[in-house]
Amino acid sequence: MFRTLIATVATVATASGAFAGGHSELLSKSWDEIVAQAKEEGQVSWFVWYFQPRYREIAKAFTEEYGIEVVIPEGTHEGNIEKFLAERNRDAGDIDVLAMGTDRIDLFDPTEMALGPLTDVLPEAPNMRTELGGHDGLGYAFGYWGNQTGIAYDPNKIADADLPQTIEDFEAFFAANPGAFGFNYENGGSGPSFFQNVTRNIINAEMDDWLSGEVTEDRMASLKPAWDWFLDHTDGYVITASNTDSLQRISGGEFTMVAAWEDHLYGLQVKGEIDDRIKYYIPEFGMNGGGNYNIVPANAPNPAAALVFLNWVSSAETQTAFNQVFGAAPMHPNADDSKALVPNEMRQYSTIWPGNPFNTEIRQAFVENVVLER
Amino acid sequence: MRWRRTLLILALLTPGLGVILLMIGSVFYVAVMQSFGYYNLVGEDSFSLEHWEKVLGSKQFSRSLSYSAYIAVVAAIGSVILAYPIAIWLRRPFRGSLAISAVLKAPLFVPGLVASFLFLNVIAFHGVVNQFLMWIGITDEPIRMQNDRGAWGVVFLQLWKNMPFALLLLTGAVQSISDEVLDAARDLGAGSFARFRKVIAPLTVQAMQAALIIIFIGAAGDFAFQVTAGPTNVQSMAQYMVFLKDSFGRWNQAAVVGVSLMILALFGSLILAFISSVVLKSGNKW
Amino acid sequence: MVSLADSGATVAPKKPTRRAGALNRFLMIVLMTIVAIWLIVPFSMAVLWSLVDPETGWNYPDLLPPSLTHLRWVEVWTTTALPQAIANSYMLAPTVAVVTLILASPTAYCFARYDFAGKGLAQLATLLPLVVPGFVLAIFFSSLIFSLGIYSRFLSILMAHCVLFLPYAIRIMTVSFGQVRQDLIDAARDLGASPLAVFRAAYMPALLPGILASLIIVFIQSIEEFAIAFIVGAPNFTTIPSILYSYLGYNFIRPNAAVVSLILVVPNVLLMLGLERLLKSANPAQTGVKG
Structure with a gap:
């Protein structure tokens, strides 16, 4: 029995992609037929890892339009993705639409594990973005959410004119205000965006070279001046537990500035969770912007409803709603993007994430060379 | 006769131990194999020692291992040391002992994350503790107590959460010692200390070992307290494992940390239980 | 706390004498005070936070929330x-x-x-x-x-x-x-x-x-x-x-x-x-x- 069980696990774990394309006949149907089938399915589960209660509110518009119930389970980013990976060999999984940060698309092969390509299937596809933040969704993954990292600040403690814009400005700020700046290195990418861009400036890397995902010993060794910089200024900054921890603590009056996501701060301010006095800027030395993808797993239990939902999420109306409720950057050209925390001219300082594996290697190097050495 | 006895023992063990071996055995096997490059969620399988070499060679691993071992030892021994006197005190019921016992055990029913949340609220930069310290003039500036370097926050939470558990086990054991013996x-x-060392301790050693083992293992694998209240310049083993897996998708390396964590939990707790029984049983010669 | 409870242990006899009874009462009061701080303060903070009005928030340097409401409870119950x-x-x-x-x-x-x-x-x-x-x-x-x-x-x-x-x-x-x-x-x-x-x-x-x-x-x-x-x-x-x-x-x-x-x-x-x-x-x- 024990051996049988192990053998079963082994089979499951090794035989991959067995059901990819299981719904391929669906993709050849007309959109009207897909919508009809979707209504028959009657339900769609969207696995998204943040702001679930408010997504449930917004999704009521979808239910009204199509009569399809939307289930948005609680769950974490990694938990959702792991579930997706673990369930890939089931005939029908539990996930209809899966949201993920764009960089997670590197974890698996979307052409095997996702339904698609959808470029000729979804009516909104011409307006949807499959290339986002330096990643390519290949027509299987589509952006539904744009976001930007930057720095949240407390105007009671620092004037707009004094905001640090360069590495030298930060050195001066650290010297004058020890322990008044906070950022995280895990649980969210705003901190990593900060130390990546500091590193890029300190080693004077050309942007094209910097964005390459290549990892060599020489390249990692060349980052040392940046690690020395962080170690020289340990009194200047505080490492926080997460993005949210940073924002809670700046709102509570503990910090003057923290690294943060624009949409995250906006969403919390709309709900009154973070004080409205907190403002936001993108420093001139650059901070990363990116977005989130949606995919439909190849074994989605309600594939037609998933496609209709994917199309709806990416539509101009929904994207406008996302901008108004969350401050997210719309992914649709016709959507209204008037709600944002930073003026448009500041967006010129937005940079993108370097490719993998460098993007992950630099984060681990930061832990090894700075966090553990502090 | 021997046959029947063996069969009886096997039959008794099947629903408990048998079920564990069957289910956990296969999961355990998969985790170990994964650390050697098999059972990848994505990608090709092949035998490799590379993941072990990479992880064991990193500074972060040794820091995490010793940190988790430290927290686990302090949590286990600290909880038992705090719980023993209270268990003995509450051995004989008296007016109000029921209420005390209930209140003391309350943290047992507070999930770890909630405990962290409550704790962080209280020690926040402008939280009630800092306001109080400033009000009575001990400090002019709020003290930054969150995620302290010495891990005092984590230790406090571990004791807060686990002392009641040790108390639960020890109370039962202490109460079953008959008055005549004492x-x-x-x-x-x-004397009172001699009575503890020579009578109470040896008679409750099983319950104490149970408490030590379970608390040690729980604390060694702690994630919730460390992530919320722990120092940010070191990671616990569980946190390190999740960090490798979540931030980098390095499943095989995470499996290495996971297997190491299992080894730490298993052998660390047994060593602790063994030492404690040697120490306590040495007093049983009067 | 260890030493307090410890001394309690040493005097807990089979039939409590008056001295031990008084000591037990004293220990109980001390212990209950400590426990009150370690349960009541954190939980009352949580109760206060749960009643914070989203309109006004509760930010430094307010000592107490400026206004209280039960809206959070309704919201959590209905939208989650x-x-x-x-x-x-x-x-x-x-x-x-x-x-x-x-x-x-x-x-x-x-x-x-x-x-x-x-x-x-x-x-x-x-x-x-x-x-x-x-x-x-x-x-x-x-x-x-x-x-x-x-x-x-x-x-x-x-x-x-x-x-x-x-x-x-x-x-x-x-x-x-x-x-x-x-x-x-x-x-x-x-x-x-x-x-x-x-x-x-x-x-x-x-x-x-x-x-x-x-x-x-x-x-x-x-x-x-x-x-x-x-x-x-x-x-x-x-x-x-x-x-x-x-x-x-x-x-x-x-x-x-x-x-x-x-x-x-x-x-x-x-x-x-x-x-x-x-x-x-x-x-x-x-x-x-x-x-």
């Missing part, structure tokens, strides 16, 4:  | 999956507790009352579920369950939780079975008692505290468990910890987290008070069954 010891002139 | 999650968790946990106890008892009995070759190893092996990290266990457990063709979420989590918490039940019940006195069993048998009567006279008094302790521990563990409940249970079977993780993680919103925390904790504490009473009444020292 009276006899008193009549023979044993 | 909390009501369903509470129903799920409180259906799952008692079932897990009972099934685990039933599975654990024969093995515990065997460990406590039989000596056999490899017993030490067997006892070690029961700890296996404790040393497998939660998420690793959850992922491969779900793979295992799917490959076995079990799709009932409730049943799957039930199975996983039982296996995961068996070590606690086995350990506790082994201690309990070890405290059953052989002379009582022999005496009862010599008096010609039926097996049921022997069980009631000799086993039950020693076992009851262990049974209750095991039920409580497993119940709490099951209520709190996140990794398996989430991975195996998603999406239709949401438990309270899944919701809590969402509120304390990415969506960390202090007032809403306070609401969810309180909703999660208050029934637990009430339950504990009831069980504490049960545990007390099952105490052999009080029910007159003495050695």
Whole structure:
């Protein structure tokens, strides 16, 4: 029995992609037929890892339009993705639409594990973005959410004119205000965006070279001046537990500035969770912007409803709603993007994430060379 | 006869131990194999020692291992040391002992994350503790107590959460010691500490070991307290494992940390239980 | 606190003298004060946070929230999956507790009352579920369950939780079975008692505290468990910890987290008070069954 069980696990774990394309006949149907089938399915589960209660509110518009119930389970980013990976060999999984940060698309092969390509299937596809933040969704993954990292600040403690814009400005700020700046290195990418861009400036890397995902010993060794910089200024900054921890603590009056996501701060301010006095800027030395993808797993239990939902999420109306409720950057050209925390001219300082594996290697190097050495 | 006895023992073990071996055995096997490059969620399988070499060679691993071991030892021994006197005090019921016992055990029913949340609220930069310290003039500036370097926050939370658990186990054991035995010891002139060392400790050693083992393992694998209240310049083993897996998708390396964590939990707790029994049983010669 | 309670231990005699009675009262007052600080202050902060008005917030340097409202409670109750999650968790946990106890008892009995070759190893092996990290266990457990063709979420989590918490039940019940006195069993048998009567006279008094302790521990563990409940249970079977993780993680919103925390904790504490009473009444020292 024990051996049988192990053998079963082994089979499951090794035989991959067995059901990819299981719904391929669906993709050849007309959109009207897909919508009809979707209504028959009657339900769609969207696995998204943040702001679930408010997504449930917004999704009521979808239910009204199509009569399809939307289930948005609680769950974490990694938990959702792991579930997706673990369930890939089931005939029908539990996930209809899966949201993920764009960089997670590197974890698996979307052409095997996702339904698609959808470029000729979804009516909104011409307006949807499959290339986002330096990643390519290949027509299987589509952006539904744009976001930007930057720095949240407390105007009671620092004037707009004094905001640090360069590495030298930060050195001066650290010297004058020890322990008044906070950022995280895990649980969210705003901190990593900060130390990546500091590193890029300190080693004077050309942007094209910097964005390459290549990892060599020489390249990692060349980052040392940046690690020395962080170690020289340990009194200047505080490492926080997460993005949210940073924002809670700046709102509570503990910090003057923290690294943060624009949409995250906006969403919390709309709900009154973070004080409205907190403002936001993108420093001139650059901070990363990116977005989130949606995919439909190849074994989605309600594939037609998933496609209709994917199309709806990416539509101009929904994207406008996302901008108004969350401050997210719309992914649709016709959507209204008037709600944002930073003026448009500041967006010129937005940079993108370097490719993998460098993007992950630099984060681990930061832990090894700075966090553990502090 | 021997046959029947063996069969009886096997039959008794099947629903408990058998089920564990069947289910956990296969999961355990998969985790170990994964650390050697098999059972990848995505990608090709092949035998490799590379993941072990990479992880064991990193500074972060040794820091995490010793940190988790430290927290686990402090949590296990600290909880038992705090719980023993209270268990003995509450051995005989008196007016209000029920209420005390109930209140003391309340943290047992507070999930770890909630405990962290409550704790962080209280020690926040402008939280009630800092306001109080400033009000009575001990400090002019709020003290930054969150995620302290010395891991005092984590230790406090571990004790807060686990002392009641040790108390639960020890109370039962201490109460089953008959008054006659304790009276006899008193009549023979044993002082209070001698009575503890020579009578109570040896008779409750099983319950104490149970408490030590379970608390050690729980604390060694702690994730919730460390992530919320722990120092940010070191990671616990569980946190390190999740960090490798979540931030980098390095499943095989995470499996290495996971397997190491299992080894730490298993052997660390057994060593602790063994030492404690040697120490306590040495007093059982009167 | 150690020294205080310690001195209490040294003077607790068989029949409290007046001096000891006064000391007990004093110790009780001191202890209750400490406990009040370690329970009442954190929880009242949570209650305050749960009542913060979203319109005005509660930010430094306000000493108290400028205005209070119960809107958060309504909002959390109506927009989250909390009501369903509470129903799920409180259906799952008692079932897990009972099934685990039933599975654990024969093995515990065997460990406590039989000596056999490899017993030490067997006892070690029961700890296996404790040393497998939660998420690793959850992922491969779900793979295992799917490959076995079990799709009932409730049943799957039930199975996983039982296996995961068996070590606690086995350990506790082994201690309990070890405290059953052989002379009582022999005496009862010599008096010609039926097996049921022997069980009631000799086993039950020693076992009851262990049974209750095991039920409580497993119940709490099951209520709190996140990794398996989430991975195996998603999406239709949401438990309270899944919701809590969402509120304390990415969506960390202090007032809403306070609401969810309180909703999660208050029934637990009430339950504990009831069980504490049960545990007390099952105490052999009080029910007159003495050695």
